[in-house]
Amino acid sequence: MVEKINSYNAVPTSSIPRWNQVREKLLYITWTQALIATLGSLFFSEVMGFIPCVLCWYQRILMYPLVIILGVGILLQDRRVRIYVLPLSILGIGIGLYHNLLYYGTIPEGFHICTSGVPCEARWIEWLGFIGIPLLSFTAFTIITLCLLWYQFVDTDEEDAPSSKPIGSNRENGLKGISALLGFLYATIIIVGISSRIGENTQGVGNSDRFSTNSIIPKGTTAFLSPNASYSPEVLGQGQQVFNRQCSPCHGQKGEGIPNLGLTLVDNAFIQENTDTDLLEFIKVGRLTFDPENQTGMAMPGKGGNITLTDSEILAVIAYLRSLNQ
Numbered sequence: 001m002v003e004k005i006n007s008y009n010a011v012p013t014s015s016i017p018r019w020n021q022v023r024e025k026l027l028y029i030t031w032t033q034a035l036i037a038t039l040g041s042l043f044f045s046e047v048m049g050f051i052p053c054v055l056c057w058y059q060r061i062l063m064y065p066l067v068i069i070l071g072v073g074i075l076l077q078d079r080r081v082r083i084y085v086l087p088l089s090i091l092g093i094g095i096g097l098y099h100n101l102l103y104y105g106t107i108p109e110g111f112h113i114c115t116s117g118v119p120c121e122a123r124w125i126e127w128l129g130f131i132g133i134p135l136l137s138f139t140a141f142t143i144i145t146l147c148l149l150w151y152q153f154v155d156t157d158e159e160d161a162p163s164s165k166p167i168g169s170n171r172e173n174g175l176k177g178i179s180a181l182l183g184f185l186y187a188t189i190i191i192v193g194i195s196s197r198i199g200e201n202t203q204g205v206g207n208s209d210r211f212s213t214n215s216i217i218p219k220g221t222t223a224f225l226s227p228n229a230s231y232s233p234e235v236l237g238q239g240q241q242v243f244n245r246q247c248s249p250c251h252g253q254k255g256e257g258i259p260n261l262g263l264t265l266v267d268n269a270f271i272q273e274n275t276d277t278d279l280l281e282f283i284k285v286g287r288l289t290f291d292p293e294n295q296t297g298m299a300m301p302g303k304g305g306n307i308t309l310t311d312s313e314i315l316a317v318i319a320y321l322r323s324l325n326q
């Protein structure tokens, strides 16, 4: 320990220019990360038509201002910018942590935050089999927080560390501790994410309450694939359950449509004119805003935004849609 402090003292003057360069870069890295996160989130909602859940909105509230605050801080060369940004980014880590654990099914929804609108565990994307939007957000907040913590360290260190005092060593150790903790949290979330998806692949999809529809529809159900088939009440009931969970946030509780969200699916010509197989293909792919077929300028996300829906679940929904169009 003593040796460490001594060796630290032995180099400060020569290390300052190096820290200086790093410091300048750290603020730019932080700002770029906030910008990427903001633009990415706007791309998902405005271009792809994914609807943000309640927890997503909380994280947006914390992320979007960072682009401006950091930008102004950089322009004015105000070193205190870290003090304004850190409380927001640390809160973002907290909410992101909760959202990810919910998303990967590790904890049940305890606070009833996600009861209205799109479910917080809706899977709009799943890169490499486990990377969802909540993980992207958590990554951004972690990178921003880490950069600013180290920015704070190098900044204060340079300002008030005379070369003779052992100042900075405690702070450095503290920062290393916090960084290690954040790294540990991050690694835990990745492991939780990967293992929850591996578990799903072996046991079947749907580990969270609101999406555990697999059990209600027998695997390999294809009996109602034919356009003229009559659907059993059981299948209709199952289809309605899936519809309520996955489609009603945009299309209304009874398929009546919601202004600015989703069309009415009652007495709908598109449903009446297409076979079950065509509708299955359509629902799997959706119709994004830039699709020439799009009528409303709003997006219909593939599988209603839950990429885990199976064909038999969608076919059950189609059976339910048919009952709205007789």
Ligand code: HEC
Residues within 6 Å of the ligand: 049, 050, 051, 243, 246, 247, 248, 249, 250, 251, 261, 262, 263, 265, 268, 269, 270, 271, 283, 287, 293, 294, 295, 296, 297, 298, 299, 300, 301, 303, 304, 305, 317
């Ligand atoms: C995020 C909101 C949203 C969700 C969730 C959603 N839809 Fe849609 N859906 C839309 C929008 C918007 C359109 C209209 C797109 C357009 O302008 O062409 C649409 C169109 C459709 C159409 C074609 C209607 C027509 O007249 O062209 C069908 C069928 C449909 N949705 C079924 C479903 C089903 C089944 C689900 C659930 C698995 C679902 N949707 C979930 C927003 C949604």
